[in-house]
Amino acid sequence: MLRYLVPLIVFLGVAGFLLKGLELNPREVPSPFIDKPAPSFSLPKLHEPEAQFASKDMLGQVWLLNVWASWCVACRSEHPLLVQLSHANIVPVYGLNYKDEPDDARNWLRQLGDAYVSSLIDYDGKVGIDYGVYGVPETFVIDKQGIIRHKVIGPVTPSALDNCVLPLVRKLQQATAQTVVKRTEVEGCA
Amino acid sequence: MNSLKIGIVLLCLFVFAPPAFAKEAEYMVADPEMEKTVNAISEELRCLVCQNQTIADSNAPLAVDLKNQVRDMVESGQSQSDIIDYMVERYGDFVRYRPPMNTSTMLLWVGPFLLLLIGVVVLVVNLRKRTTVIKNDGDLSVEENERLQRLLAAESSAPAAKHGNLSSQKAGEEKS
Known part of the structure; x- marks a missing residue:
């Protein structure tokens, strides 16, 4: 009996691990930056390159930083949702134009609509590296104290927006300096 | 004759040509x-x-x-x-x-040794079981032992029957 039972149990164990493996995404690297201060930066704006945007100017409000590029295909599919979000006036969305030609980027926004309060030129990708970006698009949720509370890897989907990003943003907007809101408090972000 | 000379010269060129190696492009590094x-x-x-x-x-x-x-x-x-x-x-x-090495990578580091340990335990248990099985097989009952002794005795008392050469055995069979 045992002779047949042992291989069966071993098989089920291996099958269990493999089944779990099917659900995991090996390309997804969890950001260790969650709940850490967002690296500060100062970059020229895409539409007025002589003006600088400093991340510390955003202290005191909740904002989204969306990393995008005109060469990024997934950004194209994500963009209509961001345009919608910008019309809803819930939270300011800033774009980090990652390793892109400014002319291409401007054309792209003209074609697809500009979802950003402002896009910032990260021509050599240095700020991207500072933020631990390893693919585009990525979207950071940054709170009033300048702390990264969430990061969406890949395109923001409608369900991720409704179940995680927006509820989290609302909580963060209601929070005072004394209360700490973590993304674990929003069910959809788990 | 002329073409042969050219051929020899060409051959010499091929054989004695200094070898040229493709070099990988080197980075222009300051330091x-x-x-x-x-x-x-x-x-x-x-x-x-x-x-x-x-x-x-x-x-x-x-x-x-x-x-x-x-x-x-x-x-x-x-x-x-x-x-x-x-x-x-x-x-x-x-x-x-x-x-x-930290808590989240512990299984990664220890896992292979854990599997090895399990393997060794299974091996030892199986080997022990096998030797006991062999011992049991070797243990003869009293009757079997007696039969064994009888067979051995018969063998040693009549060696010719078994070890005699084939022709004499055949001859014996024909006689009987």
């Missing part, structure tokens, strides 16, 4: 010593978009950027551990090509 440090650190860092390569091995754009970042940091005088800490802060332990 080869520093480049060595950069490479050594790059060997420790995983390329995030091509997962099973180090950033030293990979030509993916992100890997090149990270290498440049490492170079900048080396240039500004930061140590290897500073640079690796910087990368881990941004990309997590995942970025280290050799994972550190």
Whole structure:
């Protein structure tokens, strides 16, 4: 009996691990930056390159930083949702134009609509590296104290927006300096 | 005759020509010593978009950027551990090509030895079982033992029957 039972149990164990493996995404690297201060930066704006945007100017409000590029295909599919979000006036969305030609980027926004309060030129990708970006698009949720509370890897989907990003943003907007809101408090972000 | 001469000359040219080796293009680096440090650190860092390569091995754009970042940091005088800490802060332990030992990687480090241990235990248990089985097989009952003794005795008292040559045996059979 045992002779047949042992291989069966071993098989089920291996099958269990493999089944779990099917659900995991090996390309997804969890950001260790969650709940850490967002690296500060100062970059020229895409539409007025002589003006600088400093991340510390955003202290005191909740904002989204969306990393995008005109060469990024997934950004194209994500963009209509961001345009919608910008019309809803819930939270300011800033774009980090990652390793892109400014002319291409401007054309792209003209074609697809500009979802950003402002896009910032990260021509050599240095700020991207500072933020631990390893693919585009990525979207950071940054709170009033300048702390990264969430990061969406890949395109923001409608369900991720409704179940995680927006509820989290609302909580963060209601929070005072004394209360700490973590993304674990929003069910959809788990 | 002329063509033969040309042939010989050509052959000599081929045989005695100094060997030419293709050289890999060398990077134009200001400081080869520093480049060595950069490479050594790059060997420790995983390329995030091509997962099973180090950033030293990979030509993916992100890997090149990270290498440049490492170079900048080396240039500004930061140590290897500073640079690796910087990368881990941004990309997590995942970025280290050799994972550190901590609670989340414990199973990774201990797992193979655990499996080995289980294997050895199974092997020892099985081997023990097998020797007991052999011993039991070797244990004869009293009757079997008597039969064995009888057979052995019969064998030693009549060796010719078995070991005699074939022709004499045949002859004996014909007689009877």
